[in-house]
Amino acid sequence: MMKEKFFKYIQNLQDAITFALEKMDGKAVFKEDQWIRKEGGGGRTRVISNGNVFEKGGVNISKVYGPLPEAMQRYFGVEEADFFACGLSLVLHPVNPMVPTVHANWRYFEMYDKSGEKVKSWFGGGQDLTPYYLFDEDAKHFHQTCKNACDSHHPEFYKKYKKQCDDYFWNTHREEARGVGGLFFDRCSATQDFTMQHWYNFVTEVGDSFLEAYLPIVEKRRDLPFTKEQRDWQEIRRGRYVEFNLIHDKGTLFGLKTNGRIESILMSLPPHVQWHYNHSPKKGSEEARLIKVLQHPVEWVNF
């Protein structure tokens, strides 16, 4: 069954990712918490903190099921129903402002009618990069890896899901993107040509591309020197990350409304954050260039 197959996949992927990140960090190790959701299901949260490279991060899996909560019924526009959802969510906040924050999520969802019949199922997910100092070659590498993962599944996927990522991670109240994007897809259901198995192949190839997309960037930037002012800038930009996650992010909302585990959901929030009134970077600075790019999403690779 798809739900078991995909859950096994994300269990293994969690192991692979946490193993590789610990190796990259060289100091901190992941702390694991298993939790149970009283309405059905639970999760395995793995959090890293105060590392050489990673100041805070989580690589979490969860599997939740049971009656669809009322708030979610309204959201999906359905009556009483049962659901199943499982996925892997990760966010990494590096110490060094030259290393970008990264987020990824891969998930699978099923909905059932009163008789327990499956009426819908879909995949969703993606991965996206949030730099504090922008190295164009890093954004290109990340996007090229995303594109490579898409191309053998459908020639239009990269273009489509890159745009959806730019649209989704848009901080409407700031009129700027959260970061330089990547991929975002949702409600990926079977069609005549594209079965759930095809979607599974696609989503897992994206999942498998994560380490290749992110780790080379970390390796390249982790030991660059930085100043106190650059660190302040990182913490200010992290404030925008918090704003997006708490005001706009549907994943966070879904977690809060389905009575997920709060500490696992909010592991995405950065460890140290600053808000200053009306802060804006100096004209012509690297910080100002970043803002400009975030206001006008860029095509990082040719398609």
Add this chain to the structure above:
Amino acid sequence: MMKEKFFKYIQNLQDAITFALEKMDGKAVFKEDQWIRKEGGGGRTRVISNGNVFEKGGVNISKVYGPLPEAMQRYFGVEEADFFACGLSLVLHPVNPMVPTVHANWRYFEMYDKSGEKVKSWFGGGQDLTPYYLFDEDAKHFHQTCKNACDSHHPEFYKKYKKQCDDYFWNTHREEARGVGGLFFDRCSATQDFTMQHWYNFVTEVGDSFLEAYLPIVEKRRDLPFTKEQRDWQEIRRGRYVEFNLIHDKGTLFGLKTNGRIESILMSLPPHVQWHYNHSPKKGSEEARLIKVLQHPVEWVNF
């Protein structure tokens, strides 16, 4: 006209409050920004930062009007309408974790039908205290001052609006209050016995009580010594403040949905904030006692 009278009142109150706070701080002064809302109205934002006492704070007034934005139509359950709203909002984040954060807001709202006829008007507002270290006598003083401001207007007001404050500033996803409360009232409209002029008298007496409710606490605690660990605790608790404001606060939402000025709305966010995974204070500590009180709102004064 009520709207002009109340707007004049909050203009003067802004002057009085910013004057008294500058005197208390002794170093930092308020920086003023006037802004215009293109759909109608604008505001006067006054922000203080890096003071002796106040690390960051804002005392803002605004007056906004025009067609009611669509999102607000849904919120109020009405069709197309015009509105007028004005108010004073303040949040103060002190440096010293022994000094509580305070928030207050007093506002007036009118709604008009297509012919421009006023169909509804109401007052709203309140003031509430968020300590990081709890001095019971401070909470009592704050509440007693709130109660005194209420009592000559209606014997039930304090009890009712104290409870509404506890209910409103409840971080549902954490199952704890944002702070130790105070007063919260909304949709205060005319009835047979209680005219808009009565409401005006009540709301302005609460507004006039603010400095008396807060400043003696600041005076008492501003020079207490504190450790790095106590400061960390303050920054962690400030994280809960951010969570409430961005996830639950209707005032923030109202500002964002009526195209208010983002930097004026988000001045409420603290300057330095921390999030750590699954942080919880030591058993029997002062920090643990605070959490317990926040989980079970207290009656601070007799009524």
